[in-house]
Amino acid sequence: MKIALLGYGKMGKTIEKIAIERNHTIVLKVDKEDHNYDIAEADVAIDFSIPSAAVQNITKCITAGVPIVSGTTGWLAQYDEMVSLCKEKNGAFIYASNFSLGVNLFFELNKKLAKMMSPVEGYEPSMEEIHHTEKLDAPSGTAITLAEDIIDHTSKTSWKLDQGDKYAIPIAAKRIENVPGTHTVTYSSIVDDIEIKHTAHNRDGFALGAVVAAEWLQNKNGVYSMKDVLGL
Numbered sequence: 001m002k003i004a005l006l007g008y009g010k011m012g013k014t015i016e017k018i019a020i021e022r023n024h025t026i027v028l029k030v031d032k033e034d035h036n037y038d039i040a041e042a043d044v045a046i047d048f049s050i051p052s053a054a055v056q057n058i059t060k061c062i063t064a065g066v067p068i069v070s071g072t073t074g075w076l077a078q079y080d081e082m083v084s085l086c087k088e089k090n091g092a093f094i095y096a097s098n099f100s101l102g103v104n105l106f107f108e109l110n111k112k113l114a115k116m117m118s119p120v121e122g123y124e125p126s127m128e129e130i131h132h133t134e135k136l137d138a139p140s141g142t143a144i145t146l147a148e149d150i151i152d153h154t155s156k157t158s159w160k161l162d163q164g165d166k167y168a169i170p171i172a173a174k175r176i177e178n179v180p181g182t183h184t185v186t187y188s189s190i191v192d193d194i195e196i197k198h199t200a201h202n203r204d205g206f207a208l209g210a211v212v213a214a215e216w217l218q219n220k221n222g223v224y225s226m227k228d229v230l231g232l
């Protein structure tokens with residue numbers, strides 16, 4: 001498969017390594033100074049760039065008829081716009097706040113736990129995410145997905161950075177050098193805590209998931225999620 005990398009930072013470089021191991025070819029590496037490039041030479045594009053560039057990159061791919069896998073976080077206010085564009089152009093698009101198999105299993109566990117906790121009185125959910133100090137967005141996209149899944153299954157109606165109000169799930173976003181990504185969901189009562197946690201040891205899981213998603217998306221049309229790719 002001929003892959004275009006949109007964003008050649010920590011993730012772009014890790015994806016390159018995994019893609020080559022899986023016998024793919026990187027035909028294009030686009031970073032912040034690269035504006036005039038022909039995306040049409042790629043079979044699929046993988047965007048791990050920055051929040052302010054994601055929409056432009058995704059639009060360019062969909063318009064050119066190139067399937068696009070986006071892992072960039074922090075731009076989701078325009079997600080519905082990208083979905084409409086994809087449908088209008090009969091394109092192929094996957095966004096996931098987290099592409100790793102481990103986190104996608106963790107998402108399912110989080111939903112199951114939220115369903116279990118929903119009728120139980122006396123427990124308050126809260127979340128913590130820890131990432132490296134270069135991260136531009138907070139809370140993380142993964143934390144937002146976890147919070148939205150809790151909101152779907154409990155009486156909570158929103159999430160809030162740091163201390164929430166009674167109806168919001170508080171999310172603490174911590175930045176510590178070199179941490180690839182740690183997410184904890186806690187239900188606290190006066191007598192005890194129930195906690196689930198995912199710790200990424202490196203970026204290989206995110207990158208492998210993105211390459212597997214790109215392989216899966218090739219020759220398809222439509223808007224998909226990692227749940228579709230993994231059959232969860």
Ligand SMILES: NC(=O)C1=CN([C@@H]2O[C@H](COP(=O)(O)OP(=O)(O)OC[C@H]3O[C@@H](n4cnc5c(N)ncnc54)[C@H](O)[C@@H]3O)[C@@H](O)[C@H]2O)C=CC1
Pocket residue numbers: 006007008009010011012030031032033048049050051053057070071072073074096097098099100134206
């Ligand atoms: N969905 C997932 O599984 C994961 C998502 N991410 C997200 O991926 C994104 C990138 O993460 P990292 O690689 O760690 O960041 P990074 O900062 O190491 O790399 C981002 C790269 O994008 C480049 N860039 C800036 N403007 C651009 C443009 N217009 N077009 C293309 N590239 C441009 C930057 O120069 C930089 O090299 C972040 O939004 C992060 O939250 C990170 C890991 C996993």
Ligand SMILES: O=C(O)C1=N[C@H](C(=O)O)C[C@H](O)C1
Pocket residue numbers: 073097098131132135136139140141142143180181182
């Ligand atoms: O910026 C990162 O590094 C990561 N970003 C994603 C997010 O915002 O959830 C996924 C992962 O946690 C690493």
